[in-house]
Amino acid sequence: MMSFRQLLQRELNALWHEPWQLALISYIPLIGIFSLWWLFNAGLPRELPVAIVDQDKSQLSRMLVRQLQANAVISPIHYQDVGSAKASMEKAETYAVVVLPFQLNRDLLTGHQPIIDIRYNAQYLLVGKLLSSQIQLSLADGLKHKALIKQLASGVPMAQAKVNINPVQTQISALYNANSNYIVFLLPPVLLALGQLLAMLVFANSLNRELRLNTLQEWFSLGTRRVLFAKILVYTPLIVLQGRLILTLLYQYLGLPLAGQFGQLLLAQVVMLLAVWLLVLTIFFLLQDSARVISFCTALFAPAFPFMGITFPTQEMPLLAQWWRLLMPSSHYIDTHVGVVSYGQSFSAFTQQIVSYWGFLFLIPIIVFLARKVKRDTQVVLSKTQCSEVN
Known part of the structure; x- marks a missing residue:
């Protein structure tokens, strides 16, 4: 039985030997971040x-x-x-x-x-x-x-x-984003949608690797939960580091207004990532096919930006779209982001927003059930293979 340290080393070795996976956690996010910043750096559309x-x-x-x-x-x-x-x-x-x-x-x-x-x-x-x-x-x-x-x-x-x-004179005083700067308004949610999509791809690729190399039996023999915890422990800090880079770029380097503190945003990002991991795990154990897992996850997370309610009121969406929105972890996170950045919300308000993720906990028993089913099916296939080799 491998120690937990060896399991972590197993995941790190797998990451090091996967060029595409390594790119997703290194230079691809940087290219995406700076490309989007370049697109929006004018601040306001002109001419x-x-x-x-x-x-x-x-x-x-x-x-x-x-x-x-x-x-x-x-x-x-x-x-x-x-x-x-x-x-x-x-x-x-x-x-x-x-x-x-x-x-x-x-x-x-x-x-x-x-x-x-x-x-x-x-x-x-x-x-x-x-x-x-x-x-x-x-x-x-x-x-x-x-x-x-x-x-x-x-x-x-x-x-x-x-x-x-002018029988009635009006005065409009903006409480937030007084200059109507599009960087303040659009860039954070766009980067959030991109980051969620990249996080999904990273974790899905880590799971799909077990299918590609036919190491599911090894995974189960090492302990399903222990291997999953190792994957989560490796990739969560790496993705949170990307989020910290985005926050540093926006609110320190570019100097965008920030009413609250980084701490709430980073903690909210960790909770959002755990919700993403639960969704990806459910889809992985349900479909058990690399291409279909990536396709389904991409289709699920692709409309993240419009579902945040930044450019379109989500209350006006059809009921099915509102349910879909509730499945999107970024839709829960954006409330925290706006509250912290724009209004410097209290910790009690932050706690209420974190509680909004409670529905994702129902995925845990589903994942356990599906994982056990996949384990049984894998063992049956392995037994049949061994019997055929003996015959």
Whole structure:
């Protein structure tokens, strides 16, 4: 019987002799982290192409185009007709279309309500939302200026005219991410989704190696739980180290705002990883096929980012999607991450979030049952093989 130290050495040797596995815990995460940081390092999208169709060609419409051009987010591109503008958006050459209608200036002067057609590509969730708000803001500023001039021309005093245009003044004070920086908003959950996927691949590859080398019988003879504990003890610190690197990059090197402490985040990452290990183990013992295990796990964990609720309200998802979300450990972790990073939550709130993982404990008896079944099947196959060799 191997000692536990020898079991750890067995896993480390297996890791050292698996180039792909070694890559997953070394340079591949680094490439992924720095590639994503490079993609988001601008902080805010700027000069997004927007198709402009000016059917009025008046002084007012040209002024509105200048308002759009003055917005750092928008880069207007002129088109002669609506059809070509729509075609450019369908080809992803532009992300939105603004149609300034014919007789826009005359309708405003005569008291009518012209319709300015604004369309955006909702497939690009964040870009579409950003452009929609910025286009409306720029056009509103221009039209308010026109309305102010009209009221002054009709003899309304300046003070009263300003009240008429803005009867209610609002002030928006951001409690978190005051600069609307996309690194703060998007990069942490994207890296979390990538990290969860890599963690799944690492652990699944470690289990699949027993299938590829036909060492299941050796595994069972060494003690199923002891070998599993050795695998968990080897790979959990390595993946947590990757998580610590991500936190260091985001909140120390890049200096993103952090209201709480690293300790809660690291502990939450350990709990999340244990939940990932339980899911992978269940799928491994259930399917017992390397390719199918990887395929099924990838399909399960692939939609991690949208299920976090960062870009889309999860309450609006279909019931099946909400159940799927509950199976995703990252969906539980993201509540802790937002609470610690944004609000510096208390330890009692952190404890309640950790308790949300309780459902994963039901996987333990399932894993025990499946492991025993696989062990029996392996022993039966081995006995039949030995009998056939004797005959």
